[in-house]
Amino acid sequence: MKESTKMLLHYITGLGIVIVGGIHLFTVFLTGPYEQNLAFSGGPYSVISVYRSFILALTLELLLVFVDYHALNGIRVILIEFHQGAKWERGVSWILAVAGLLLFVYGTRTILIANALA
């Protein structure tokens, strides 16, 4: 992937985070008592209620994908600014890509299991 494509994706995911991250923070802080929304169950926006709702679980999944890319690409930018060289750049990019994939799988697993909790 070209460097400019990676950075374009960085800006797109950044704007995506503003939207879905806004929804995430909205459901936690602005939809009712904070204690109720951070309780495991009991309210319409309590922890497990959010995961059980398909739409809200989907926003969490999108947030996971966006933040995953944005954060790891940010680290990549820092690391290739720290030291230059084709070998270093390839190594850093691949290691972070694998780390990002593992985080994505683990986070998706959390969302899928929490969505299926009886």
Add this chain to the structure above:
Amino acid sequence: MTEPLIPQLKKALFGWFYPFKYNIERWAYALQRISGIAVTGYFLAHIVETGNVVGGLDVWSTPPTSYAQDVWTATFQFLDNPMFDLGLVVIGFMLTYHTVNGIRLTLAEFGFLQGRPARPDFPYTPKSFGMAQRAIFWLSVILAAATAVYAINIFFGA
């Protein structure tokens, strides 16, 4: 050929995080990078924390709901102390700053609010960092401070 690691690291950290003697854009840059690293740390912790609620790496099938509820309640009680609350206040500040300043950077990236090129005259104020961009930078600082106050009110208010 390449410098040894420690001097290289020292040089890099000074170059990134020593904004004194430069203009305000350098502060914006250093803060953006520090807040990015901080929020990444929060993101990783958040993935681990929520993953533990459904069993972590030990359980690879759907656990009973009561199990998840117990882990969630235990985690919530463990995190409910002034140290973590203070950490969340800082994360709130960092997150808001990174968001609003990030919008400024996105606008600049796509060519908005850049100012017109002009002859460089003393005292050499950068045309690329004009009034509009300065306004958004200060807005990001103000909103970040407001977020911190909001968080302090939630965690430490009556």
